[in-house]
Amino acid sequence: MGDSLINATAMLGRCDVREKLLSKECDTGRACAIWKTTEWSMCPSGCGEQWSTRRVDCTDSNGVALNERVCLRRIGPKPDTHRECPPGPCSFWKTEPFGACSVSCGRGKRTRAVSCIQNNEMVDDSFCSAAPKPAVTENCVLAECAEWQPSPWSTCSASCGAGNQTRSLTCVQKGDTVHLTLCDQKTRPKSVKDCSKGPCAAESQLSSPKIWWATGSWTECSTKCGKGKQRRLVKCRDKFRDLPESYCSHLERVEDERECDEKPCARWSQGPWKPCPSTCGEHIYQERAVRCVGVADDAEDVAEELCDRAVKPNSTRDCRLPKCPATQTEPPTGRWIAQKWTECSATCGGGWRTRVVSCSARQCDVARRPLDAERCGADACPAPAANYTWQLPPWSACSVTCGAGEVRREVWCEDKSRTKCSRTCGKGQRTRIVECVSDVSEMVLADEKCPEALRPTATIRCRVQPCARWRAKPWGQCSETCGVGVQTRKIYCKLGKKTQDDDSKCQHLPAKPSNSTRCVRPACPTYSWISTPWSKCIDPCGDRQQMRNVLCMKGGSVKAAPHMCNGTKPIERRKCPASLCPYEWVPGPWNTCTQSCGNGTQTRDVDCRLKTSHSYLNNRKKLEPVVPKERCGLLPQPSATQPCSVNVCGTEYSWVIDPWGPCSTTCGPGVRRRKVRCQGRMGERGTKEQCEAFARKPNRTQSCFNRNCLPATCQEIKASMKTTHAIDSEYAILLDGYQIRVHCHMMNETVPRAYISVDPATNFAEVYGRRLVFPHTCPHGGQRNDSCECSAEGAAGAGLTRFRKLRLDLMNRRININDFTFADTIHGQPVPYATAGDCYSMRDCPQGKFSVDLRGTGLRIADDLQWEDRGHRTSSKVSRKENNVLVEGKCGGYCGKCAPDRYKGLVFDVAPKNLPV
Structure with a gap:
């Protein structure tokens, strides 16, 4: 039986290999246009926008200058002539000194303020992101803490029945016994406990059963790491049943909860990335420290076994730097390196074999370059079979648009008896007629006469030429970093493995895919001008100005650079309106x-x-x-x-x-x-x-x-009483056009004195008289607690004074703070009005108080009056209320106090809204 099926290897031998030509050289006959670039210039020093430049010229491959339009048409866009340099250190981190340690002994922490400064003002931390932020906290170790050391329990005080046991407590620091106040009172152990020696003789005659605290087993710890809790069931019972807990009240309660600590909690802590060791080049890595630190010990290193290795952060990463530009210096001459020859392209009739030849350096001697192609397979080929021929598709376009290149084509040997491929491109099928033929007569027989198992296949797969198809590059980055933007991508026509220069080969395909799409980024932050309220006009009758702060804010909460806000910046100063002057x-x-x-x-x-x-x-x-x-x-x-x-x-x-x-x-x-x-x-x-x-x-x-009818001073009141005897009493006077009431005192003297009546409950001055035993602390959250661990040896001049009337200097508008004529000193020494202090603590923990309450008098404290601190380690908190009619303060130090400005004195103004009804 005949079989016309021939496999691929055998088929290649049926065609004349001398006719097989896969590629040949091509020459466009013109020089190539190229963009010729120089080295980038050095980046200048400094901060802000800095640029590096280079020269870019259009020339041909022979170095002849061309018009830029030629390169733009043949090659594409002109390479960049400018590139932005890395920003310099315009902003910097400003660090304040570390504060006091959080504890008075042992291990603690101390903190400091770290802020980003730009142009002498504090800005958002993002402005300083170029440099790592300095540490805000650090560990501190003070003297070893004192600890309680109890003695053994004494024997029970009773020989039978209920009694108690005692033990003594000592405070020990570094092996030495110290004063008990140096130990933490919160952890002080018990020095007395109940005990029982069994029923006494009279009780033993009773037949009551034995009672005890029964306990269950402890539960597992409530946490996998760190401190947790364990619990167990505790019941009062006798040998028959559970009893109410009151039955066991004479027994010491058994604990039903205790602390547990399986292992310390830990986490991975990574430091900042170190700078890249180079500014260009491939396979350049930067490093950072990755440590396993304890959670409870606040970032102290612990064994790595305590951290989960599955989530350990990377300690190295690729810098992803650009390739380094070629240097202008002449490279050294290297040597030629030749690889092995490829197999011969033909087994007979003459073919070619090739090899890769490369230079070990940037430049080699061209005259000594080894051959990279040579002839082979020169033996004569057998005559080709008459039924087979090479299938020769058209040559491809030249691989270059200028200079020397290559054209290629796919070549295959084909059996003429087969039908054409079912497709004109890509993968298809070819068929042939398979018949059962007699070996003797070569006549066609019925298919049943031939063994089905030996029947040749009638179809084979075929591939004429590659199909054209649309291909897309990955989507580019969104055009906007926030809000709605556009993403683009490149759509190109591809024929087999080759990208086409134009889209003509794909015109017959369905619609070209879109090269742009809408992209949505996180919502953009809003920038707006935020203005603080106008400052108060201290003297609206003078040539004074009001001021306010106008800031550019991101999202209304974060300060931003002014250029981020649109529109004209609102004014920050304006003249006080004349209408405010009374x-x-x-x-x-x-x-x-x-x-x-x-x-x-x-x-x-x-x-x-x-x-x-x-x-x-x-x-x-x-x-x-x-x-x-x-x-x-x-x-x-x-x-x-x-x-x-x-x-x-x-x-x-x-x-x-x-x-x-x-x-x-x-x-x-x-x-x-x-x-x-x-x-x-x-x-x-x-x-x-x-x-x-x-x-x-x-x-x-x-x-x-002629004059105002109301007098302006007590002297005028006295002068108006020519026929009557002037007495000390309340009188109405005119002050800056407003009527107020004053108490005129010493009217029988040449110069009477003016006072205003005030409430002694809210007009007082105090210098607190107690001093902390441990002055580096501030117990009770800074609130007053007379049961503190304090000594009575407080500030000199300690006392509390309440004022019923205040002496006025009407000419200079001042209150005399040292006039105690109508004042009551409750204890200690007299304290001047509007003054407070103490010698309580070295921390920010003032205890001395004062209160100035001028409600109902028609007067108020002047806006520009300030309280000044005097003494050592001073601390003061002064609050003004109701348009400076009510002023309250807490002041102190070690030792320190606060009082009105010593040069201005306690200056007052008229407050029309505060006049008595």
Whole structure:
């Protein structure tokens, strides 16, 4: 039987190998265009944006300069001429000194403040991310702690029944016995416990059963590592049953809970990455320290077996640096290295074999380069079978667009009797006719005549040429780091393993895949200008300004660089509104002209008065308040003089004006009068009409104001009592246009004194008189506790003083803090008003207190008054409330106190909203 199936190896022998040509050289006939680049320049020193540059020229492969458009068309985009340098250290970490140790003995911790500083101000830590943040905490070891050392228990105090046992306790430090106060009182062991020696004789006669605490087994520890708890069941019972716990009240309770510690807890701690040892090159690694540290011991190293090795962080990573640029220096000459020859491309008829030839250095002698191809298989080939032929597809395009390259094609030997491949590209099938033929007559027989097991296959797989298909590069990074952006990718046409230069081979395919898509990153942070409230106008009547802070904030909580905020930055300063000033200039009427005829000058008084909108007296005009001119400060003042002309000189008739008479009142607003008559040139009396023909008649009356009706001082009150005897009492006075009540004292003296009445419960000053035995502590969270471990040897001058009245210096607006006329010293020494202190602790733990309460007096403490600390290791906390009407403070030190500014004194202002109703 005939079999026309031939395997692939046999089929290759059927075709003439001399006709098999897989590739050949090609030459485009023109020089290639290239981008010629120089070395990158050195990065400049400094911080901020810094750039490195290089020169990029368009030339051909022979070095001839070309127009840049040629390279852009043939090669693609021009390489970068600038690249950003690594940023310099513009921001830096600022560290404060470490604070005190958290314990007074043994091992503890101490902390410090670490902040990122840029342009002399504190900014978000992200500004300093280029350098590792210094440690905020560190361990500290002080003197060894003292410990309790109990003696053995004594024998039971009773020979039968219930009794007790005792033992003594000593405090030991480094083997020496020290004072008991040096040991921690919280861990002090018991020195007395109950005991039982069995029932006494009288009791033993009773038939009550034995009672005891029965216990179960301990549970497993509640934690896998570190300190936990174990529990067990404890019951009061006798030999028959469980009993209520009251039956065992005479017995010492057995513990049902105890601490346990299986093993210390630990975690992996990784340090910062060390800088890369190079700035360019491949396979460059950076390292960091990875340690197993204890959780309870706050990052102290422990055995690595205590940490989970499955989650151990990497200690090295690839720096992923760019390749190093080629140097301009001439490389040394190397030697040629030739690899083994490949198999011959043909077994007969002549073929080729090749090998790889490389240079061991950047440059070798071209004249001595070994051959990388040579002829082989020169034996003659047998005549090809008539039924087989080489299948020769078209040549590919030249592998280069300029210079010398290569064209290739796939070649295969094919049986002519087979049908064509079922597909024009890619994988398909070819079929052939398989018949059962007689060996003798070569006639076609029925298929059953031939053994089915020996039947040749009628179909084989085939592959004519590769199919064109669309391929996509991975998606690039999102165009935005936050919010919504765009991702792009490159779509290209691929034929087999080769990428096509254009898309023409894929035009017949379905629609080209999209090269862009929408990407969503985390929501963008919002940057906005945040303004603090305007500062208070301390003196709205002067040329003062209000200020506020305007910051660019990220998300409303993190300070950011100003350029991150859009829009104009809001103003940070503005003048105080004049409307806030309660005073104004009020001009009086003009006085008589200095000349009876012709041009003269007239004057008027300009007073500083309380605005009627601020005065509660405006319904009582006779008490219209005039205040010292200093209160109007820098407000623009109306003119006090102006030119005038009563009569024209030389007229037949003119007005004759007498001087003004006295004011109709001695205080407050009134009226004054003068005579105005018409007189002729010869002294004769004229009529009103005769004078008005030449000049308007001057006014005969005008308003006047001598002084405020209310007195301003106790001296004025005393002076007004000419007919009566002045007594010490409460009086109303006018202060800066407002009526307040004062107590005038020593009215029988030449200079009486003014006081205001206050509540002694909320007007006091104290220097606390106790001192801590351990002054480096601050027990009870800094709160006052008279049961503290303290000695009575506190600050010198300790005491508590309460004030019923405060002496005022009305001229200088000060409260005399050293006047104790109406003060009660509750204990110790007198303490000046608005002063507090102690000698309690070296920590920030003040105990001395003061309170200034001016509610209902019409007065308030001045805005710009400050309390100053005096002494050693001082600490003060002063709070102002209700527009400085109420001021409270806690002050102290070791030893220290606080008091009002010694040069200004306790300065006060009028507080209209604080006036008594």
